[in-house]
Amino acid sequence: MNRRKFLQSSALFSGAFALSPLELAAIPRPQASLRSPEKARNIIFMISDGMSLGTLTMSDLYSRNILGKTSHWISLYEDRKVSRALMSTASASSIVTDSAAASSAFGGGIRVKNGVLNTGPNGEKYLPIWQQFKENGKKAGCVTTVTITHATPAGFCVNSEKRNAEPAIAEMYAELGMDVMMGGGDEFFNPEKREDRKDLYSVYRQKGYQVIQDASGLENLNRNQKTLGVFSTGALPYSIDRANMNELKNTPTLADMTKAAISQMKDHPQGFVLQVEGGKVDWSAHANDVAALIHDQLAFDEAVKTVIDFAERDGNTLVIITTDHGNANPGTIYGPDATQNFNSIADYKYTNEYLLNKIHADFNLQQVKDWIYEGNSIRLTDDEARQILGFYTGIEKEDGLYNYKKLPFKLYSEIQKKHNSVGWISMDHSGDYVEVAAYGPGSQLLKPFVKNTELHDLMLHAAQIPQKQKKIS
Structure with a gap:
C-alpha cells in the first residue's frame, strides 16, 4: 500500500473520531433517490386499522404459542424481505388522529382535521390518490372488514366534509367508477334501508357492475366487469365469531376478498392499485376485546400472506403494510x-x-x-x-x-x-408511532422514520407517476 495514502486515510479516519456528535451529524449522508429504479406496476396498500404495536406483538405470540407458526408479518422481518420504518400518525388538528384524517394523509397527501376526508379547513379539496391512479389508466379498488363506505377506504377515493356521510359516499364510488369495492354496509345501498329509498344496487348494475352479497359469489366473478361486493349490514362479523358460528360462515374473510380483488384486476395492462383494510382490528380495540383483536389481526395477517404470495410471483408489485394509528395500546x-x-x-x-x-x-x-x-x-x-x-x-x-x-x-x-x-390503557385511539413495512419495487424509498403523508408521495414515486397539484378546488 502507498504509505502516503495510508497516512492520509488514517488521519481522516482518526479525525472523524475527534469530531463532536453535532459535527458528525452535520456530515452529508447519501440520500435515496426520489425515483425508483424499478417501476411499480401495481400497488397494494394494507392497513390494519387501529393496530398498536402490542396488537402486532400479541397476535404473533398467539400464532407461535397456539398455532405453532410465526405470523406472516413478523416473518417478513425475520427473513429481511421488507424495508421497515416508524411512522408518525398525527392529523392537522391533533397528535391523535381519527381514521378519516389518517386515511386522508395517505390518500390526499396532506394532513387534515379529524372527521373529514381530503378536505381542508376552508372547504378546499385535495385529489384522492386512487382517482389520480385511475386518471393514469390503472384499475383501483378497496376491500375492508367494515363498511366499504367507512373512513379508511373512503380516504383513498373521495372528498367529503363529513366522514359519516356514508350514503353519499356510496353514490360517489359509482360516479367515480371504482373497479372493485368489497366490504359491509348493505344499509347504504339497499333501498329498503336508505332514508331516501334510492336503490344503489340498481345504479351500480346499470353502470355495468356485478353485485355479489355472499362468499360463494366470489367464486364465479366475471373479470370483464367491475365488482361491488356487500356482504353484511354494518361491518362484517368478527373473525372468531365467524369461525365458531355456522350462520356466519358464508361471509368472506379479508383474505378471500383480497384474493378475489387481485384476480379481478391483475391482468389489466396498466396495472392496478388496491387498498386492503382490517377494519375490525380497530373496533375490537375500542371494545378492549382481546379475542376479537387477536383473531382479526391474524385474519389481516392471512391477507398479508395472500398479497405477498402474489407480489413475489408478479415481481412488479409494491406492497405497503401498516396501520393508520394505534388504539388502546394493549399488552401483556x-x-x-x-x-x-x-x-x-x-x-x-x-x-x-x-x-x-x-x-x-x-x-x-x-x-x-x-x-x-x-x-x-x-x-x-x-x-x-x-x-x-x-x-x-x-x-x-x-x-x-x-x-x-x-x-x-x-x-x-x-x-x-x-x-x-x-x-389496556384506554378504549380509544393513541398517538404512538406505528410500524410500516414495504416490499417490492419502490420499497427502498422508505426512510426509517416518516410522516403518514410521505407514503402518499412514495406510492407516486414508485409508480413513476408525476406528482400533481394536490389541491383541486
Whole structure:
C-alpha cells in the first residue's frame, strides 16, 4: 500500500473520531433517490386499522404459542424481505388522529382535521390518490372488514366534509367508477334501508357492475366487469365469531376478498392499485376485546400472506403494510403465570360483544357465571357476576365508540385481565408511532422514520407517476 495514502486515510479516519456528535451529524449522508429504479406496476396498500404495536406483538405470540407458526408479518422481518420504518400518525388538528384524517394523509397527501376526508379547513379539496391512479389508466379498488363506505377506504377515493356521510359516499364510488369495492354496509345501498329509498344496487348494475352479497359469489366473478361486493349490514362479523358460528360462515374473510380483488384486476395492462383494510382490528380495540383483536389481526395477517404470495410471483408489485394509528395500546403484563394466562385466550370461543349481548336482565347470577364459562372458560365470582348483571338491570352504564347497546366492555376486560394477563390503557385511539413495512419495487424509498403523508408521495414515486397539484378546488 502507498504509505502516503495510508497516512492520509488514517488521519481522516482518526479525525472523524475527534469530531463532536453535532459535527458528525452535520456530515452529508447519501440520500435515496426520489425515483425508483424499478417501476411499480401495481400497488397494494394494507392497513390494519387501529393496530398498536402490542396488537402486532400479541397476535404473533398467539400464532407461535397456539398455532405453532410465526405470523406472516413478523416473518417478513425475520427473513429481511421488507424495508421497515416508524411512522408518525398525527392529523392537522391533533397528535391523535381519527381514521378519516389518517386515511386522508395517505390518500390526499396532506394532513387534515379529524372527521373529514381530503378536505381542508376552508372547504378546499385535495385529489384522492386512487382517482389520480385511475386518471393514469390503472384499475383501483378497496376491500375492508367494515363498511366499504367507512373512513379508511373512503380516504383513498373521495372528498367529503363529513366522514359519516356514508350514503353519499356510496353514490360517489359509482360516479367515480371504482373497479372493485368489497366490504359491509348493505344499509347504504339497499333501498329498503336508505332514508331516501334510492336503490344503489340498481345504479351500480346499470353502470355495468356485478353485485355479489355472499362468499360463494366470489367464486364465479366475471373479470370483464367491475365488482361491488356487500356482504353484511354494518361491518362484517368478527373473525372468531365467524369461525365458531355456522350462520356466519358464508361471509368472506379479508383474505378471500383480497384474493378475489387481485384476480379481478391483475391482468389489466396498466396495472392496478388496491387498498386492503382490517377494519375490525380497530373496533375490537375500542371494545378492549382481546379475542376479537387477536383473531382479526391474524385474519389481516392471512391477507398479508395472500398479497405477498402474489407480489413475489408478479415481481412488479409494491406492497405497503401498516396501520393508520394505534388504539388502546394493549399488552401483556409481567407475572409468574403470564405465559399460561395469555395462552388461555385459546379457550375463548366468541367475542365479548357476542357473549355480553346474550346476557339479559332476567338472568340470575348462576346463569351469568355458566354462560361466561361456556364462552371463555373463566369462572366468575358471585361479585363479578353481580357487577356484570348490574348493566342489564339499569344499575350500571358504560359508554364507548361502537358500543351501541352500552354493554360492559370495560368491566369485562378488567375481569379477563386477571385471567389472561392482558391490559389496556384506554378504549380509544393513541398517538404512538406505528410500524410500516414495504416490499417490492419502490420499497427502498422508505426512510426509517416518516410522516403518514410521505407514503402518499412514495406510492407516486414508485409508480413513476408525476406528482400533481394536490389541491383541486
